[in-house]
Amino acid sequence: MTDIKMKVFRGEEGEGELIEYDVELDEGMVLLDCIHRIQHEQEPDLSCRWNCKAGKCGSCSAEINGKPSLMCMTRMSDIIEETPENEVITVRPLKTFPHIRDLVTDVSWNYEMAKAVSPIKGPDEPDWEFSQFEAKRAQEFRTCIECYICQDTCHVLREWRTKNNGPPCKL
Ligand code: FES
Numbered sequence: 222m223t224d225i226k227m228k229v230f231r232g233e234e235g236e237g238e239l240i241e242y243d244v245e246l247d248e249g250m251v252l253l254d255c256i257h258r259i260q261h262e263q264e265p266d267l268s269c270r271w272n273c274k275a276g277k278c279g280s281c282s283a284e285i286n287g288k289p290s291l292m293c294m295t296r297m298s299d300i301i302e303e304t305p306e307n308e309v310i311t312v313r314p315l316k317t318f319p320h321i322r323d324l325v326t327d328v329s330w331n332y333e334m335a336k337a338v339s340p341i342k343g344p345d346e347p348d349w350e351f352s353q354f355e356a357k358r359a360q361e362f363r364t365c366i367e368c369y370i371c372q373d374t375c376h377v378l379r380e381w382r383t384k385n386n387g388p389p390c391k392l
Pocket residue numbers: 270271272273274275276277278279280281282291292293294
């Protein structure tokens with residue numbers, strides 16, 4: 222077992238700071254395990270979102286060392302290797318979305334957009350055949366796990382709020 226230092230963003234509605242924690246590391250841990258350990262042993266009110274811990278639900282996305290990633294799919298051994306020796310691992314919420322608290326952001330805009338997409342009903346004729354081409358197109362949408370990392374890496378969306386009277390992002 223080793224001890225590492227990690228800085229996690231704590232605060233509400235964009236106001237806050239990175240707080241440093243010492244975390245005991247066990248073999249095979251992923252970053253989400255470290256966040257849970259901090260919650261369990263030091264900060265019971267640390268907010269984060271997660272569900273599957275298997276890279277399937279998309280809810281645990283955060284910026285790890287400034288890079289949007291899934292916390293449950295980020296091995297501590299990898300992130301320690303990637304972090305320069307004189308630096309501390311940082312975990313921040315996704316910058317693109319309005320900040321709620323700690324590592325949690327408001328991604329509800331995506332659900333509003335999804336409601337605006339009309340469903341594919343197909344033609345009215347009873348002998349209509351669903352082609353493989355159409356099946357593949359629909360399948361493409363099913364591969365999205367709604368982690369919204371793609372939006373977090375889009376500089377247009379990252380800067381949009383600041384330029385359009387959204388709350389300034391101070392993360
Ligand atoms: S907890 Fe579901 S993707 Fe990470």
